[in-house]
Amino acid sequence: MEHTTTIRTELEQFMAREDLSIIQFCEMADVETETVHAILGKKMPFSVEQLDRVTYGMRLNTGHFYEHYIEECLVESLPDWRHIKPFLYRCEELGKLECIRQTSYLWLDNTNYAPLLFEVAEDFFIHDKHAAAALLYKNIVKREGGRRSERLALCQYRLFILGLGPDKEQNVDAANRVFPLLDQLDDIDRLDALRELAIAYMHRKLWDLAKDLAQDMDDEANFQYLLMHQPNKVNQEPLKKPQRPMFFYMAYSNYLRANICEAQGNYKQALQYTYAYADLSWVKETDEETQYWLNKCKGWARSSLFLYKMLTGDVSAILDYVNCIEASQTELMPGLFKIVRAANQQDIKVDYFLKKFDTDIAAFMVREKAIVTYTHKITPDLYILFLYELAHYYLSRGAFDVGFQYLIDGMEKAFEVDNKSCIIKYIGLYEHSRLFASRETDAEYKRLMGGMYLNDDY
Known part of the structure; x- marks a missing residue:
């Protein structure tokens, strides 16, 4: 980026406007005269710490001249790593990520600086400065090109970790960039x-x-x-641990x-x-x-052993499994879903447990139903699948009002998030029990199906 002014011209204008000599400005800014002479005469590069002092003396916000600094001191002159590294760390502190991106991109072609920039990225990563680390990793990946190297593999792996989120497809896309490089790690x-x-x-x-x-x-x-446990192995601390x-x-x-x-x-x-x-x-x-x-x-x-025994038909394991999951709010709903699924698969009666946790189930349903899905890629799987299993359970036992209500609610959410596999399951379940549906339920079902036919994706 080219600027119409420079640090030198802005400093000259400030000193003229304030009627300050170099010595007076240096005293006010607590900066050495050599620094100001270096700026005014463009005789030598100066550090970001010195620039911050000059900026303070000019009553400007810290970082005001950083874009100028990149152009004047990191492009036009020949800086060394003693200036580049502190500048990167200062940019991170001030949230000037674009300056980090520009600076790193300038020097990655230099074979001496590329490994040093990678070390900074690793340090940012270790200290949870993730946004700055990701910028450096991305630039390194661009510069590495198609070369298979440990550095490229680590960058892709770090970017994968930093990018992990609720979007499963995005996670897999990032994983696919790491997968072919696993042997380089x-x-x-x-x-x-x-x-x-x-x-x-x-x-x-x-x-x-x-x-x-x-x-x-x-x-x-x-x-x-x-x-690690070889006989006669010298007992020493490994250099790197998982x-x-x-x-x-x-x-x-x-x-x-x-x-x-x-x-x-x-x-x-x-x-x-x-x-x-x-x-x-x-x-x-x-x-x-x-x-x-x-x-x-x-x-x-412990909980998994009871779960799999239950899923293989051991009814005696259900109570032990419930005792494992009821102590944890995060495990209760997934656990109840698995209990109902096992009941459907093994024809087990679990009314007692559904009654015991009916308040928790109702609160979960209300909360999940109210959530607005902000992307079709992020699907509330548990809610949709749990409703399906509950609908299946109650319909197969003749509790049609409750069963169809769960079916319609679950099918509506499946349409909302475009979960085609679950939509097909709901359609199959409804058609199997259609003779027992009320007129109101059938009208709701037809309304949902009408929306499907209007959608070009189906």
């Missing part, structure tokens, strides 16, 4: 990348890919764990695969994977962090 970063990618693919119901990544994570962690204790990746691999098998309806296999991560007696470490994750895994295994 070191062993430790690859472990965490495998975990995060498996979760992203699982949420998008890409079961086979998620399962393969979980298996890779298990294999990698097993190998690393064996290395985000979790090493045993966790093996346990979590089984946890993920159990969840995938559950989603695929393979409850017996899900039970076997759960038994695998329920028994962690082989873990050798006893430190506080290990104990924390051991307890986490045991907690997951």
Whole structure:
């Protein structure tokens, strides 16, 4: 960006307007005379700290001249890293992200500066300065081009982590940019990348890919764990550690695969994977962090064992499962959904539990129904699927008023978020029970179907 004025001309005009000599201005701004001479004479580059002092002396906001500084001191002159690095950090402090973008883009072609800029990006990332880190990572990715390197792989992985959100398709798009670079990551970063990618693919119901990544994570962690506990190994602290204790990746691999098998309806296999991560007696470490994750895994295994026993037809497990989920507000609704789904699959009567939690269910329905869906990509899956299972449960037991109300409410939300697979399920359920629908219910159904026919996407 070209400016009609420069730092030098604005400083000259200010000093003339205020009738100040160089010495007087330096005393007022608490800046050395060499700095002002450097600005006025363009003899040498000056630091961002010196610029901030001059800006303060001119009674301007800090950062006022940063765009000028890029052009005059980082483009036209030959600055060294001692000036560039502090400038990047100061820009981050002031939220001047565009200045970071411009500065990094200027110097990434320089083979000396590219790794230094990456180090700054990593430091921003570690200290939760995510917006600035993302800008640097994106510029590095552009400059790396199609070259396969550890730096490119790490940048794509960091961008994937920073971009994770409720949009499952967007998460998978970012995961797809990391996937072909997994072998470029070191062993430790690859472990965490495998975990995060498996979760992203699982949420998008890409079961086979998620399962393969979980298996890779298990294999990698097993190998690393064996290395850690080799006989006669010198006991020294590793230079780099994963985000979790090493045993966790093996346990979590089984946890993920159990969840995938559950989603695929393979409850017996899900039970076997759960038994695998329920028994962690082989873990050798006893430190506080290990104990924390051991307890986490045991907690997951306890409720999951009851769940999968219930889903395989063991009615006696339902009460134990309810005892696990009712203590947690975040687990209650997903757990009740699974109970009703099991009841439909195994023809189990669960009226007692629906009555026990009817207030919680009603509050959940009111809250979720009122939520305005802000993008078709972000779907309230639990609400839609729970309503479907409740409708199925009550309709199959002759409670038609309640069942059809759940069906219409769920179908309406499925249309709202354009969840085609759920719409098809609702249509099938309605047609199966249509003879028992009231005129009012049938009119509501036809209204919803009329909206579908008007939609060009169908």
